[in-house]
Amino acid sequence: MREERRGELLATAAEVFAARGYNATTVRQIADAAGILAGSLYYHFDSKESMVDEILSAFLDELGAGYDAVLAAGLGPRETVEALVTESFREIDRHRAAVAIYQKEARHLAARHPRFGYLTDARRRFARAWLGTLERGVAGGAFRADLDIRLTYRFVRDTVWVAASWYRPGAQHSPEEIARQYLSVVLDGIALRD
Amino acid sequence: MREERRGELLATAAEVFAARGYNATTVRQIADAAGILAGSLYYHFDSKESMVDEILSAFLDELGAGYDAVLAAGLGPRETVEALVTESFREIDRHRAAVAIYQKEARHLAARHPRFGYLTDARRRFARAWLGTLERGVAGGAFRADLDIRLTYRFVRDTVWVAASWYRPGAQHSPEEIARQYLSVVLDGIALRD
C-alpha cells in the first residue's frame, strides 16, 4: 500500500524534525531513522520542503476541524475556553511532533516561501476564535473586564502550545488532566482565595 | 577598542540568530548584516559556535544574578513570584535576541556538545528557584494547595519566556506593564470573582 508507507515515513520525519529542528535536520538523518538511504526518500516525496508541508497541513486541518466543532457547539464563553484548551491538549497528544515543528518553524517558513502562507492564515483564524471568545466573556461578565485581551490571548496561546516541547504521551498526565490543571490556573489563579 | 567591536558583532549576530535560527543562519549572513566579509569574523571569533556561546552565557550570567538578588531579598512567596516575573520581563526587554535563541536552541545545543552543559545547569538552577518559591507559597497558605507544582511551574516558565518571540522593545507595553498583566492572570485568574 503506497499511502501507508508514505505515512510511516512522514511520522519518522516529523520526529526528527521536532527533535533537531527543520533546518538542522538533513534528509540523510531522516533516511537513517527510516532505515533507508537518502535518495530513496525522493521516490515518495518531491522535496524536504514537501515533507514539512504535509506534516503541518495535516495537523492544522485536524486542529481547525476540532476548533470549528467547539465553536459550533454554542457554549458559553467559559465553557468554550475550557473546550478549546482541552481540544488543544488532545491535539498535542496526537500530533506532538507536528505541534513542536509548528511552534518552532512556522514563522520562518511562512516568511520565506509563499507556499506556507496557510500557516499565517491558520494563525489568524485561531486568533479570531480565541479573541472572540475572550471578548464575549468580558462582555457577558464571565471574565474580568480589566484585562488586556490581546496580552491575555498571547499568554494563553503560548502556554498551551509550548507544552508540546515537554509533553511525552503516556507519561504521568493525560491530556485531559493537563487541561484541567491548566484551566484551573488560568481561570482562577494560583493565589489562595480568602 | 577591541572589545567594543566584538560587542557590536555579537549584537548583530544575536539578531540574525534570533530571526532565522542558529542552524539556518550562515556566517555569511552575519557578516552581511555587519557589513564585512565572512572570513573577517574569524579575526574576532574562533567559530560560529563561540558566538552563540558568548551570547547565551552573557545573558544567563545576568539573569542568574538578577534571580539571586530577588531570592536574597527575603520576600514572601507571592512577592517573590512577582519579583521573579518582573525581573524576567526586564531581561527579555534587555536581551530579547538572546532569550529567543535560548528558548529555541538550548535543548539542541546542550544535547550535542558538552561545551553547552551550562545551559542545562542554568535551567535546573532556575527550576529550583521557581519550584522552591511555589512550594513555600503552598506551605505558607499563600497559594492554592490543590495545584500540581511541577505543571504550574512549567506553565509559568513557558509563558514568561515565550513572550520573547513576540515582544518588541519600546512598543506599546513596557516590561513592567506586561509583568503586571501577566501576574494578574496567574495570581488571580481571568474568571470574574463573585
Place this chain on the structure above:
DNA sequence: TAACCTACCAAACACTTGTTAGGGAAGGAG
C-alpha cells in the same frame, strides 16, 4: 622613518547539503 597592531579583504579549502539519474530486486497480475 621604521616597526607594529588592528581590522579587514580575497580566494580558496574540504565537507555537507538537497536532489537527480539509472538500475535492479521482489512480487502480484495477465
Place this chain on the structure above:
DNA sequence: CTCCTTCCCTAACAAGTGTTTGGTAGGTTA
C-alpha cells in the same frame, strides 16, 4: 513465463557550508 508496479540502492551533481591562509590599508608607537 512475461509485464508491471512498488520500493529501494548506487553513484553522482552543483550549490552552499564553516573555516583557513596570506595579504594589505591605515593608524599608533618607538
